[in-house]
Amino acid sequence: MTTTERRHRRPRFSVTQRITTGVLLLTAIGLGAVGLLLYVLESANLDNRIDQELSQEIVEFRGFAENGVDPETGRPFESADRLLRVFLERNQPGTAETFFAFTMEGPVLYQGVADPRLSETREFVALVEGLMDRGGRTSTQIGDATYRFVVLPLHEGSDRGAFVAVHNVTEHRQSLNELLRTYTIAATMATLIVALLSSLIARRLLQPVHELRTAAQSITAGELDRRLEASGSDDLAELIRTFNDMLDRLESAFETQRQFLDDAGHELRTPLTVLRGHLEVLDPADVNDVEETRALLLDEIGRMSRLVEDLLVLAKTRRPDFVRAEPVEVSVLLKDVFAKASALGPRDWDIRVPPPVTIQADPQRLTQAMLQLADNAVRYTEEGTSIVLGADAGPDAVDLWVSDQGPGVPPDKREVIFQRFGRASQDDQGFGLGLTIVSAIAQAHGGQVLLDDTVTGATFRLRLPRGEQGEQ
Template sequence: MTRNLSVRSRITAAVAVLTGASLLVVGVTLWFVETERIERTSTQAVLQEVAEFRTFTGSTDATTRPAPTSADDAVRDFLARNSPDAREMLWIFPSTGTPQYAGEPDRRLQRSPQFVDLVGTLRSDGGLEVLRVDGNDYVVAVQPISDGATTAAFVVSHDLTAARADLRELLVTYGLLAALSLLAITAVASWSAGRLLSPLHRLRATAQGITGGDLQGRLVVTGQDDIAELQRTFNDMLDRVEAAFGAQRQLLDDAGHELRTPLTILRGHLEVLDAADPGDVDATRTLLLDEIDRMSRLVEDLMMLAKSRRPDFVSPRPTEVEPLTRGILDRATGLGDRDWVLDAAAPLTTELDGQRIVQAMVQLAGNAVRHTAPGEVVAVGSRVHQGRLELWVRDTGTGVDPAVRDHLFDRFVRGVDDDTGFGLGLSIVRAIAVAHGGDVVLDDEVPGGGATFRLRLPVVRVDPEPEDLS
């Protein structure tokens, strides 16, 4: 049932229930505590009157020591000298005759045979009892007094129900104030919940806008609390989503542009193909297969870039960098007739994906071959520099076209004199470096020309295996 309510309604209801329960517990506790206090106070007041009577008669035990006058006169004299408290009546039950009292009259008690019976029961030994008369509770204390010949009774009665009436009025007032407080607290809770949840409402509206295709909306972040942090995280997510969509659109646009040329070539040659001429058919077949191979390479490169964002794109494991560097050089020598050189090889073991690193370095080596002439130097090396592992490919060729230097690692970027490939090789190299937590850079131009591409990766040192001493 509560799941159909809004979060604001559930928060308000929870605050109202907890507040109401707390106020109820306070009221019930107040009732029991004050009731106990009233009963205790009433009992103490009655016993105090009995103690004063005993003191007045000059005996600590008025039942055994006769008063200087008759028992009836002693009680009458005490009643004449004392004024009863509120809700209290002082009685004399003489040895003979009608009971008399001091204080405001209480017709229930005056006409109650239960009261007379209770005094008669306690008349000989005295005592204290709680008596109920017509729904009213009374604390009744009986103190007998004897002069040797006659016995009278001094009786104190205290109206408990009247004393509790003040408590009931107090609780009624408390109940009204508690109800008003509950309404006020509920209203404030509803307002506060609405204010606290308003950023979430804006977040929902923004998310709905994204569902509709609007990626431009951003949340206005105010404050430093958890919801503000959630808003910042959401805005960061939108930035990444927008960048991803932008990259995807750019990728599709670039891929469509690159595929359009070979498809146009295929279509043009098929339209002019002379099926009756075996030579024309064979030449067209060779050209079409070459174009299909180019499109296949393009698709494979695009798939490689798409996979680079997956967490399993690289599988790091402990790898020895020195043999890895030499292996890269051995593979690169088959790319062309160049003066292949090993600059350096770092004696280091670190966590990386050796196959992906080889793929990136061979790509850089192939790029160097395309921009050098036979016999020119192409060098491979590795080292640890400023806490990072660097692997590089260096050549003495024509260098990098200044027109594309700033966008060299973007997709489909080629130099003006580069008519081979699709411009995806360096993008793949950067994707591999980024997947390792590093980057790839082109060194500044050096005298003599050429270019040096450098992979810079974090060093994750591998602890040596403990020796087996068994």
């Protein structure tokens, strides 16, 4: 299959199908999330209502026990058994609710709808007997039903008993489950309707795109100066105008790219031109001319090598193995960099060693970045000027910095100097890649390069994250 055939091959899924599928998924996810949220909230409200009803039953029973009288004697109840029997006779439990009376003698009494899973199982009785002394509330699963109940123990001398209010949570949730099923059916129908409507709308909205594609297929990469005719004021006409504007931007972008390639070619071609020119005028018989030309050519070769090396470093910054992190003791690294940097030029070198702190970093790349900053400080200062190397440790980051007392960076160049081929002044003999490399090294470590606001001189900071390592 040729490139042209692959370019014009019909996609497996059309844009209309993908839009419809996306709308369908979003609608289904949205309605599902709403249903789930409603179910969770209503379940929580249901549990709260059950707890409130159980608490209310206990309050009513306690009030009856304190203020009620035995209808046979007209006096306060003399036994827990009699109190429980009268209370059950006079109170009717609510929906899905049952009252039980556990007495010293006789069977367990209940009021409400008979539930064989409670009256015929030993597990429920065992749970109540476990709370006969201290009382309390708990939940249990008996068979396929969940129950929530509260136990209120009674002690009248040696007479003991317990009042138990039980809620069938499963039965209470049936109405909620029915509501959820109804919502599911309605949400499914709504999703299908939305999918149908979105398909029709998407097909209608994308019709101008189809027409524009047909008209624009004749434009090739070599005909960027060609424009489509736009007439009218509808969406298609506006889309064509936008497409023409895009062609304008593409044409401008290609022109900018060509200009960039010309500039980069000039930077790489200049050293070669200098080499060729001096070799052409070299007088082999003149020893002095040979020596001068040799020195000049070696200098240009060095400049060309540095330019190639800088470009290679920038090209490698996108590789995953550009940084090989390991535990680095900042003070040790700083001392090593200081020993190397002090040989860059006769300056008043000084160092500010921080307390012991370890970070995860590539020591070779950090040394390369710090030496680049130190070299910049040497190039912009005079002999005997103070240059200080130091580090500051914060809670989340560590700053490696180089400070000098040179002329500083003009305000309008503070951002330019970090761009590729950017220079602080036209007199700068460098390639404008040094700070770009430093910035790339910092970004590869997850950090950044900062330029402090200083009255005199310049202070560049290499800010790096602490990572998992802390103070030792």
